[in-house]
Amino acid sequence: MTQTPPTPVLAPVPAARRGLPAGIWVLGVVSMLMDMSSEMIHAILPIYLTLGLGASALTVGIIEGIAEATAAITKVFSGALSDRIGRRKELAALGYGLAALTKPVFPLAPSIGWLIGARFVDRVGKGIRGAPRDALVSDLAPEGRRGAAFGLRQSLDTVGAFLGPLAAIALLWALSDNFRLVFWGAVPPALLAVVLIVVAVKEPPRRPGLRRIKSPLSRAELRLLGRGYWAVVAVGTLFTLSRFSEAFLILRAEDSGLSVMLVPLVLVGMNAVYAASAWPAGVLSDRIGRLGLLLAGLVALIVADLFLALVPTLAGLSAGVALWGLHMGLTQGLLSALVSETVPAELRGTAFGMFNLVTGIALLAASVLAGALWQDLGAASTFLAGAVFACLAILALPLLHRRLA
Numbered sequence: 001m002t003q004t005p006p007t008p009v010l011a012p013v014p015a016a017r018r019g020l021p022a023g024i025w026v027l028g029v030v031s032m033l034m035d036m037s038s039e040m041i042h043a044i045l046p047i048y049l050t051l052g053l054g055a056s057a058l059t060v061g062i063i064e065g066i067a068e069a070t071a072a073i074t075k076v077f078s079g080a081l082s083d084r085i086g087r088r089k090e091l092a093a094l095g096y097g098l099a100a101l102t103k104p105v106f107p108l109a110p111s112i113g114w115l116i117g118a119r120f121v122d123r124v125g126k127g128i129r130g131a132p133r134d135a136l137v138s139d140l141a142p143e144g145r146r147g148a149a150f151g152l153r154q155s156l157d158t159v160g161a162f163l164g165p166l167a168a169i170a171l172l173w174a175l176s177d178n179f180r181l182v183f184w185g186a187v188p189p190a191l192l193a194v195v196l197i198v199v200a201v202k203e204p205p206r207r208p209g210l211r212r213i214k215s216p217l218s219r220a221e222l223r224l225l226g227r228g229y230w231a232v233v234a235v236g237t238l239f240t241l242s243r244f245s246e247a248f249l250i251l252r253a254e255d256s257g258l259s260v261m262l263v264p265l266v267l268v269g270m271n272a273v274y275a276a277s278a279w280p281a282g283v284l285s286d287r288i289g290r291l292g293l294l295l296a297g298l299v300a301l302i303v304a305d306l307f308l309a310l311v312p313t314l315a316g317l318s319a320g321v322a323l324w325g326l327h328m329g330l331t332q333g334l335l336s337a338l339v340s341e342t343v344p345a346e347l348r349g350t351a352f353g354m355f356n357l358v359t360g361i362a363l364l365a366a367s368v369l370a371g372a373l374w375q376d377l378g379a380a381s382t383f384l385a386g387a388v389f390a391c392l393a394i395l396a397l398p399l400l401h402r403r404l405a
Helices: 022-042 045-052 057-085 089-102 112-140 146-174 179-184 187-200 219-224 226-242 247-255 265-288 291-310 314-341 345-377 379-404
Strands: none
Touching (some): 022 089, 022 112, 022 187, 045 247, 057 112, 057 345, 265 314, 314 345
8 A cells, every 4th residue: 555655844834723632631641640750769769879778870870771771672562562453542551550560669679679670660661651652642643733742741741750859859858858758659640640541541543544564563664664764763862872861960969069858959940941841842843843943952952061061060050950951842842743753654653662762772871871971080071971962963963854855
């Protein structure tokens, strides 16, 4: 059957007159609740590992890199499976459920090994849900509104990412820095997220005319993803190499003299800017195109890295963290929209899975490199290396422009 050509992504896309469907809002709230739960743990886990259990910065980098790479590897198989069975919701719900089940392990863990195991299984859950959920957002989004749809989901997801650290701060203060009790507070929002996706999200009927995919990861199907898609993957990989785990922002805050109780404010500030910018950036990209905003996001990241590397004060930390959040808001939802628009509709799960696999491996490499540089050469070298990779990503944008033209 002849393939429908992908939607062009360079020219401005006319905005749909109708609003975004309720299912996208619900998926955003589900993401918000699970991210709130995860960030209550993530905001204090690096400090708990280094101060409470004696782990090194390199160990933190390895743990974070393995955790995120695990999620990325799982995404490629769950995304392909969602294309094969022609449904997304069940896999997304399974992933959220598995992540919720791991939350009680964090307060119960007696050693670093247990924490690594819990983080690993939690990220498996993230991997199972990630690609099917993003494909479901794309399936639900009205034509011409995918930037807005992904921006909204990312914004709501990121609201949870700053509510979580705020809750962690409040609980640390109320519980006299009892990390384990704070970890228990992450359990209820995770359970509520699972209930919502099961009860309130309705998958749209499969569009007539779409092919049935038997082997989504076969060479023949992967070739159908097209050169434009693989160019997006290449640029997304460079983006990821330039932005290692946010755990290093937390370590930078502690290194700058911020008290343990206030360290989670780093993620609060970053995610507040991220949440405020992601949806407007998505809406704007539907009107003017994606690539100019991606360039602006990379410039913001370079300036953020320079502040974090060269201005070792609380003011420099604040500026760097805010710009880091702005760069995330200007890039992450837009990259998802580009993935969605450069592939056939029946291969979206596979496309998101492959994109996350490649960028997840890049995040593993970036986090391990960041930890090694921090340990051997100091904090400044970690952020300067990030700025170098961001410059390389800027140099790759003209290639992406040509592939998508």
